[in-house]
Amino acid sequence: MFGVSISLNDFGRMWSPPGSKADAPIYVARIILFALLAVLMVRWIIATHHEYDLWMRWLDNPHEPQRVYGAIIALALVLGLLLAFPHRIIFVTAVVSCSALFTYWTQWLCNDHFERALRRTQRDAADAVAEQVLDAMEVYWLKRPQLGRMAVIIFTSCIAFAFAFGGSLVQGRTGRAFNLVAYAIVVANILVGEIVVGYWRHVRDEAIYNALRAADAEAEA
Numbered sequence: 001m002f003g004v005s006i007s008l009n010d011f012g013r014m015w016s017p018p019g020s021k022a023d024a025p026i027y028v029a030r031i032i033l034f035a036l037l038a039v040l041m042v043r044w045i046i047a048t049h050h051e052y053d054l055w056m057r058w059l060d061n062p063h064e065p066q067r068v069y070g071a072i073i074a075l076a077l078v079l080g081l082l083l084a085f086p087h088r089i090i091f092v093t094a095v096v097s098c099s100a101l102f103t104y105w106t107q108w109l110c111n112d113h114f115e116r117a118l119r120r121t122q123r124d125a126a127d128a129v130a131e132q133v134l135d136a137m138e139v140y141w142l143k144r145p146q147l148g149r150m151a152v153i154i155f156t157s158c159i160a161f162a163f164a165f166g167g168s169l170v171q172g173r174t175g176r177a178f179n180l181v182a183y184a185i186v187v188a189n190i191l192v193g194e195i196v197v198g199y200w201r202h203v204r205d206e207a208i209y210n211a212l213r214a215a216d217a218e219a220e221a
Helices: 002-006 009-015 023-060 065-084 089-123 127-145 146-169 172-220
Strands: none
Touching: 023 065, 023 089, 023 127, 023 172, 065 089, 089 127, 089 146, 089 172, 127 172, 146 172
16 A cells, blocks of 8 residues: 555655755654654554454454454555655545544444453453453453543544644645644654553553463462
């Protein structure tokens, strides 16, 4: 998707040095957004695959592999598309806003499926380790404000789109200022959201690791 997209737009021009000092902030913002999206594309795909492995290992009746890998491919396509248009902030904000709305719906479906699978698995949990792991997974998927986080992302993404749209209608200094605000909101939105969910994942994985390590130590004693 990235390769096809850059062949259809002036992607190469975004790397050309700005023609004036007034264009420098937008130039820097484009580079920062591109680098951020490139890093997060790898992180998000790895995290999605890791969470699928957790579901497969610890839950009864997890998602079918075809749907999970379909979600990973869809995520990669969206991120690849965004990587090809960091110089088109109105396009980036529109895609981010729409994908956030879609992610809110899929997160709700995911939580519903997870809760039913979790209750079924908890009834049949045979040992304390499994119970601790399931508790850590429950905290992450059901007790953390996942949907609230997505609602904030949707709200701020729409604000960024409004600034980008205004920037597309106004020329000169005001238009550049609107676009720069849109870039700043998108970058902050992605960074803060990733920091928050990254911390939640760390707490979950650490709890699972500690439960497994304690079980191994007990078995060796």
